[in-house]
Amino acid sequence: MELSATDLDYLAAHREDAQAALLTWFAAHARLLPWREARTPYRVWISEIMLQQTQVETVQGYFERFMERFPTLEALAAAPLEAVLKVWEGLGYYSRARALHRAAQTVQERHQGQLPADLDALRALPGIGPYTAGAIASLAFELPVPAVDGNVRRVLARVLALADPRPARLEAAVRAWLPPEKAGAFNEALMELGALVCRPQRPQCAECPWCDLCRARALGQPEAFPLKKPRKTLPHYDVVAAVTVREDHRVLVAQRRPQDMLGGLWEFPGGKREDGETLEAALGRELQEEMGVTLEVGEQMTVVRHAYTHFRITLYAFECRLSAGEPQCLECADFRWAALDELSTLPMAVTDRRIARVVEQRLAPQE
DNA sequence: TTCCGGAGAT
DNA sequence: ATCTCCGGAA
Numbered sequence: 281m282e283l284s285a286t287d288l289d290y291l292a293a294h295r296e297d298a299q300a301a302l303l304t305w306f307a308a309h310a311r312l313l314p315w316r317e318a319r320t321p322y323r324v325w326i327s328e329i330m331l332q333q334t335q336v337e338t339v340q341g342y343f344e345r346f347m348e349r350f351p352t353l354e355a356l357a358a359a360p361l362e363a364v365l366k367v368w369e370g371l372g373y374y375s376r377a378r379a380l381h382r383a384a385q386t387v388q389e390r391h392q393g394q395l396p397a398d399l400d401a402l403r404a405l406p407g408i409g410p411y412t413a414g415a416i417a418s419l420a421f422e423l424p425v426p427a428v429d430g431n432v433r434r435v436l437a438r439v440l441a442l443a444d445p446r447p448a449r450l451e452a453a454v455r456a457w458l459p460p461e462k463a464g465a466f467n468e469a470l471m472e473l474g475a476l477v478c479r480p481q482r483p484q485c486a487e488c489p490w491c492d493l494c495r496a497r498a499l500g501q502p503e504a505f506p507l508k509k510p511r512k513t514l515p516h517y518d519v520v521a522a523v524t525v526r527e528d529h530r531v532l533v534a535q536r537r538p539q540d541m542l543g544g545l546w547e548f549p550g551g552k553r554e555d556g557e558t559l560e561a562a563l564g565r566e567l568q569e570e571m572g573v574t575l576e577v578g579e580q581m582t583v584v585r586h587a588y589t590h591f592r593i594t595l596y597a598f599e600c601r602l603s604a605g606e607p608q609c610l611e612c613a614d615f616r617w618a619a620l621d622e623l624s625t626l627p628m629a630v631t632d633r634r635i636a637r638v639v640e641q642r643l644a645p646q647e
Numbered sequence: 648t649t650c651c652g653g654a655g656a657t
Numbered sequence: 658a659t660c661t662c663c664g665g666a667a
Contacts, residue, residue, distance in 0.1 A: 333662090333663075334663090335664095335665070337665090337666085370664075372663030373662055373663050376662095541661085541663095587663085588662075588663060588664090590660080590662080629663080630664065
């Protein structure tokens with residue numbers, strides 16, 4: 281048993297009024313979102329993958345463009361990965377796009393092109409973990425299963441005043457209240473409540489349908505649940521990138537290997553500066569290692585600062601010329617001398633895209 | 648500058 | 658269990 285007898289009694293005692301209050305609130309306050317229209321398993325799936333680690337506001341535009349470009353699961357499975365990454369550009373966590381693409385092909389092969397209405401079969405697909413499996417199962421197929429995302433975790437931790445809400449506990453709590461006939465609406469309402477009312481900071485308890493049965497509220501400190509662990513300070517790295525320009529004004533870009541960070545995306549080649557190394561020396565060393573070429577490093581073009589999950593970087597981009605050697609792929613998947621108007625068609629991470637925009641401006645033919 | 652967030656790898 | 662993945666909003 282994952283929850284205490286006290287918790288289970290509490291859940292059982294409030295089951296009907298909790299269900300009614302939440303569903304009534306949701307009917308009145310649900311946002312009109314693209315994936316809530318014309319609901320199909322495919323649309324639910326794409327939206328749920330995009331919504332992993334990403335705010336609703338950010339996802340909306342990406343979802344619309346994705347659906348326009350890949351209207352069906354079949355179209356997604358048939359597309360080249362690079363096209364999927366291009367639509368994903370700027371959304372972050374690019375392994376989601378790679379997994380999505382692989383999963384679409386798996387569904388074509390193993391499930392006759394239809395997402396399976398089965399929790400375990402969904403869970404077996406790349407990029408679908410416990411939460412996403414539950415979300416697709418309940419929202420798309422009305423299976424009575426929990427879907428505990430960060431919002432639901434926060435809402436339930438507060439309602440039950442659980443400082444350390446482990447996944448199994450939270451799923452047990454959802455099961456205790458989940459109406460079998462309205463599982464999709466209930467799960468979605470729970471997430472919406474977390475997003476709109478029971479927010480991480482300054483929860484709007486006065487507007488909450490569960491205000492009267494919330495233990496954290498009764499304790500007078502809803503924000504104290506769930507307990508957050510302190511964040512570590514992130515290490516910082518200086519990173520260099522080469523904008524290598526050829527006589528014909530084309531620039532050298534490389535594609536990252538699939539297993540590397542930002543795999544499959546294009547970049548201006550370079551890498552981390554080592555201790556005691558100048559930026560110019562780091563650039564020379566990296567280009568020798570990655571592409572087997574010797575550079576003449578020119579002036580600095582731009583600086584980009586960016587924070588990843590575990591470190592921050594300051595990225596220095598230098599304009600360069602090739603002084604010896606022909607580029608080859610030593611530590612990259614592919615490379616290309618790209619024309620200026622080609623840069624915008626290649627999938628890049630936000631940092632390299634920022635450099636690309638500077639390159640387009642600086643090197644554009646003068647009027 | 649800090650905060651937020653699912654899945655996969657280890 | 659803990660760490661690795663990103664970008665935008667607050």
